[in-house]
Amino acid sequence: MKRIALFPGSFDPFTKGHEDIVLRGLSLFDEIIISIGYNSGKTQRYFAIDLMVDKIKETFKNHPGISVQTYAELTAEFARKNNARFLLRGLRNTTDFEYENSIAQLNRQLNEELESVFLITSPAFASISSSIIREVHKYNGDVSAFIPYKL
Numbered sequence: 001m002k003r004i005a006l007f008p009g010s011f012d013p014f015t016k017g018h019e020d021i022v023l024r025g026l027s028l029f030d031e032i033i034i035s036i037g038y039n040s041g042k043t044q045r046y047f048a049i050d051l052m053v054d055k056i057k058e059t060f061k062n063h064p065g066i067s068v069q070t071y072a073e074l075t076a077e078f079a080r081k082n083n084a085r086f087l088l089r090g091l092r093n094t095t096d097f098e099y100e101n102s103i104a105q106l107n108r109q110l111n112e113e114l115e116s117v118f119l120i121t122s123p124a125f126a127s128i129s130s131s132i133i134r135e136v137h138k139y140n141g142d143v144s145a146f147i148p149y150k151l
C-alpha cells in the first residue's frame with residue numbers, strides 16, 4: 001500500500017521552510033499532497049490561492065510524487081478522501097509544538113487511522129515564517145531569499 005501524506009497548511013505564502021519539510025518528507029512517503037486549506041480563522045488571504053497553487057506546482061515540477069490541492073473541509077476528512085494515512089507538519093519551536101499538539105490530538109480523534117508526523121525545521125529555515133514574508137512584501141521589501149520561486 002502506498003504511503004500517502006497530506007502536508008496541510010495555509011501556505012500564504014509557501015516558503016523555503018515548507019519546501020524543506022516536503023523534500024525531507026519524500027524519504028518517508030511515496031506521495032505528498034500539499035493541501036492548501038481555507039482556514040476559517042484566516043479567511044482573508046494575502047496571496048491568492050490560485051497563484052500559490054501555480055507557484056507550488058512550478059517548484060515541484062520535477063517531483064512526480066508531490067502534488068498540490070486546495071480544500072475547504074476538515075483536514076481529517078480530506079485526508080480520508082485522498083487515502084492519506086499521514087499528516088506531515090513542521091515544527092520550529094515550542095509555540096508550534098503547543099499548537100500542533102492540540103491539532104494532532106483533534107485530528108486523531110476525528111480519523112483514528114490518521115497519524116501525524118512532525119519534522120523539526122532545518123536551522124537555516126527556522127526563522128522563516130509566512131507572516132514575516134507577508135509583512136516584508138507589503139512594504140515592497142525583497143522576499144526572494146525566503147521563497148523557492150519567483151513572484
Ligand code: ADP
Binds near residue numbers: 021088125130
Ligand atoms: P497553518 O496555517 O496551518 O499553521 P502554515 O502554512 O503556516 O499553516 O504552515 C504549515 C506547516 O508548516 C505547519 O506545520 C508549520 O509549523 C510548518 N512550517 C511553517 N514554517 C516553517 C519553517 N520555516 N520550517 C519548518 N516548518 C514550517
